[in-house]
Amino acid sequence: MSLFDTILETSAWVLLGYMCFVVAVYGGMLIVSLLTVRKQFNLNKTEPYEELLHSVYTKPVSILVPAYNESAGIYGTIRSLISIEYPEYEMLVINDGSTDDTLEKLIVRFQLKKISRVVRKQLSTKEIKAVYQSDLYPNLYVIDKENGGKADALNAGINFSRFPYFCSLDGDSVIERNAFLKVLKPIIESGDDVIATGGSIRIANGCTIRNGELTAVGLSDKPLVVMQVIEYLRAFLAGRIGLSRTNLLLIVSGAFGVFSKRWVIEAGGYSHTVGEDMELVVRLHRMIKERKLNKKIVYVPDPVCWTEAPESARFLRRQRKRWHRGLFESIWIHRKLLLNPKYKSIGLISMPYYFFVEFLGPIVELAGYLLLIVAWFRGDVYVDVALMFFLLSVIYGSLFSVAAVLLEEWSMEKYPHVSQLFVLFVYAITESFWYRPLTVFWRIEGIIDVITGRKGWGDMVRKGVSSE
Incomplete structure (x- = not known):
């Protein structure tokens, strides 16, 4: 056997071993998720959430909505917040220097008036140009500020917020x-031991939403959107539940997460990174471990x-490239945690998982696809190894997605x-054959962007999810 063949065969077995490890990890998380979800939802069927509406222990909450050129969807978002079931809350929309008519639409639709209010600036932000309050809904405020990015907008909202x-x-x-009653329940019941919680994110494309209220759940007729529905189900239900169960969760989605303001301010607020939501959670975990505190960050499905x-x-390509860059930034900033026993399970389990499985995973999968091509031409043992790799890839992609559905x-x-579930099943089965390779290539591009130092968010056209 030539040196080339020896290297190739060794690489093939390394790839195969890696995929076996990944499948075992995801399989373990899926089993934990199955047990946890079923137990939790058996309880939730009789859970008296309405009692929390009148409980003296329910925490008032400030809802921060950073908005940059969100004219298409901002009205529906606020309408959904106005009608939520929660005893005490305020809504803070932070207009981060929008260049469209986001601010004008808010002023007209909610009858906003300028107000003067002293704000304790605990976190550094760009200049606040004006503050508005709604005549229709006194708990609705709009902060108009210079553009500074999502993290800067959130920090401005934290400065302005009144609640803990x-x-x-x-x-x-x-x-x-x-x-909100459900996502804040762990915080209410924990006696402040839980300092952050995150809820589930679902895809609204294809659903019927009127005046900010979901009236019918549907599926988009676009294959890329249907695959994202399945991807979100797997990431949230089959992934984050398993990590949250052992306090290993390093991501609370920026689309829907609740935090203790005190701890976020002590941690320094949101950082100006692409993945500011993950970086904040990792920083909170790091602070907890360094202070040897018994605090938790949990996911509520x-x-x-x-x-x-x-x-x-x-x-979608832009989004996935950005997400992967954000993942790397969070890991790189806190690389001190990686395999460091001082940080216990976060350093020895969670950080290695996100680095070796989530970040490096696309490189290994791409190498596996190349192995399939080589095996096609070389034959011999490579065919067996390639077929085993492909089988594991199908389990990792399609079968785990079916399990999430x-x-x-x-x-x-x-x-x-039933027709919606059938569509989800069919698409989930096909994931390994077209959608997953696409996302692998896009995430590889994200790694290339990291190496070349490329920055920026990239634009996304919003159509809006709510019919007014």
Whole structure:
């Protein structure tokens, strides 16, 4: 056997071993998710959430909605917040220097008037140009500021907020009415041991949403959007539940997360990174471990936020490249944690998982695709190894996605029609053959952007998820 063949065969077995490891990790998380979700939802069927509406222990919350050129969806988002079931809250829309008519639309639709208010500037932000309050809804405020990015807008909202907990919410999202009661329940019951919680994100494209309220769950007729529905189900139900169960969760989605304001301010607020939501959570975990505190960050699967997803390959590609750059930034900034026993399970389990599985995964998968091509021409042992790699890839992609769809129907039952579930099953089975290779290539491009030092968010066209 030549040196080339020896290297190739060794590489093939390394790739195969890596995929076996990844499948085992995801399989373990899926089993934990199945057990956790079923137990939790058996309890939730009789959970008296209405009692929290009148409980003296319920925490008031400030809802922060950073908005940059969100004219298409901002009205529906605020309308959904106005009708939520929660005893005390304020809504803070932070207009981050929008160049469209976001601010003008808010002023007209909600009868905003300029007010003067002293703000304690605990976090550094760009200049605040004006503050407005609604004549229709006194708990609705709009902060108009110079453009500084999403992190800067959130920090401005934290400075302005009056309550001890805040929720970050995207400007193109719609919240279910009882979502806040559910997402804040662990905080209310923990005696402040839980300092952050995150809810589930679902794709709103194809759903019927009127005046900020979800009236019918549907599926888009665009294959890329349907695949994102499945991808979100797997990421949230089959991934984050398993990590959250052992306090290993390093991501609370910026689209729907609740945080203790005190701890976020102590941590320094949101950083100006592409993945500011993940970086903040990693920083909070780091602070907890360094201070040897018993604090938790948890994921709550039931409360749902519906958000708009990219419908074209062009914008989805930009999003996935950005997400992967954000993942690397968070890991790089906190690389001290990686494999460091001082940080216990976060340093020895969670950070290695996100680095070796989530960040480096696309490189290994791309190498596996190249192995399939080599095996086609070389034959011999490579064919067996390549077929085993392909089988594991199908399990990792398609079968785990099918399991996530089953878990969704078993627990939350958000998709009421059999035809919708059938479509999700069919698409989930095909994932490994077209969608996953696409996302692998896009994430590889994100790694290339990291190496070349490319910055920026990239634009995304918003159509809006709500009919007014």
